[in-house]
Amino acid sequence: MDSSEEELLLVLVMRRRRRRRMKTKRSLHTHPLLRDRLEKGLYYTLYDDLRQSGKKFFQYFRMSKTSFDELLENGKEAITGKDTILRKDCPCNKQKPPYWYLGAGSSMMGLHFQYRIGVSTISYIIRHVCSAIWRKMKSICFPDLSKDLWLASAEGFHKKANFPHCVGAVDGKHIRIVKPTSSGSLYYNYKNYFSILLLAVCDSTYKFLFIDVGAYGKSSDSTVFRNTVLNNKLQDGTLDLPAPKQLSLSFERPMPFMTCHLAWSVEEILRTVSEKISQTTSSALKAKCHGSCKKSKC
Template sequence: MIHLEQKSLSLTNINTVAVRYLGTGCSFGELHYNFRLGKSTITGIVREVCEALWEKVTKNVMPEPSEDIWKKIAKDFEKYANFPNCIGAIDGKHIRITKPKDSGSLYYNYKTFFSIVLLALCDSNYCFTFIDIGSYGKSSDSAIFKNSAFYKRLIEKSLHIPKPKPISETDPKPLPYVIVGDEAFGLSENVMRPYAAGKGLSYEKKIFNNRLSRSRRFIECTFGILANKWRIFHRPINVNIDFAEDIIKACCVLHNFVRTRDGIQYEDTLHTAPMSNLITLHAGRGTPSSLNIRDKYANYFVNEGRVEWQDTKI
């Protein structure tokens, strides 16, 4: 609940303090001088607002997708990225934090800073559909995904993903709905990643990689918009781990709220500021059993699913 010193503040002022912290990246000390409030009061305000945003607003701006919502997302990805049956783009970013007390090297990542990982899935409107926060920065990239709640539900088939659907009029065999990611994400029935780059990569595989990259750009842009709007991500988050997770979750909720309310032009997302504090995860191993599914998508992209501009992109 609101502390004694906060009771004299209006709800507007309380929210202003929290949004100023998230939006500017100011320290609690800087906000102490700006608002003439004690540091402990400001800390309490920010934490309580972040917790309330996650508990009260998430269901409205980041609801768990139903089967119909997944189908709508897939329809939009096909429209904007020319990738059928795609229900999202996934990626992970290392969020800078100060070294947690008594944590040793658990949060020290390969980029030589302390971090926790934000794993996120987005739609083609640059809104987050799922987020998973808290993996150690030291964790291997493949382990981060496989240890996430999202992955466990994907394996358990409890995400309400629609049944496979044909993408071709000439081949009635249905293909599963898929999520697109980079090399960090193992190939599986519902997760597509690019073919490994190399000199011997065939035309068909190059086209597939380009089409997948075009779809993956949505999550890169989503992270870019997040970091540009909420500048707390431009410096190490100097709070304990639980509080840091609350801050990140609140920013993702606010991102969706602002995106839904104000919208953003697609072109604007291509000019986002560099995200020096959000580091892209690197390669992990794939799942050989799903090679056939990827090959069928690749074959579709050079035949019935061909688009006129694709040869200029490889």
């Protein structure tokens, strides 16, 4: 079969599928369950009561009312629709499911029954709200990596974990996904499920300084780190890390600033920011990194 015959066959198959869709008629324009949204939807029956109690509100949405209102304002424009002849747009009801989905990990099907909104509509809302929040708050939540920022982070680790010259704690998180089509074992991780990797650098208060999202689930944290923008800046000297400094009066040799990870070799990171270090110093830093990270649960 040549290419022209394959193209013709493909066109015929697509035409047949289109005709089948046209023949399929919906029995209902709106399901009766969704019609009662204004009377029985979770927003109209529970939300006002939750606002009266800060503790219960936090337990439900996993965030304070102040943080919730801020996120609500930043994601509002992404889901503001228009009134139609069949129904009126209700942005208030559509704004709440994304934050419950992100905070508690509820399924879209669960939100469909709770808020009485279509599953496809909820999927659309979550995607667009997340995109709007990222666009508006990225520059606020992820400031430029500067020398002052690194020094402030290092001071926090020194005070809270007794770990000097540590500018950040690095770790990865597997985010479970449905296996992408024709992906083979690229997304299959050592925990025996399909995932993408979120790699993050946090300061001593558990706030993100840098993230990298989307690596294959089969990759290790160190492999992902080597391919990040952060590591590229570290290699070419544009990360703006503070210069090596003396730790104390009793330890005269200047020591470089570094990131910490339980499973990584300390020499691998130090090698890029300092000259070759002795085996004794390397072993001591390994022990310190392991102990401090466990203490701060990073």
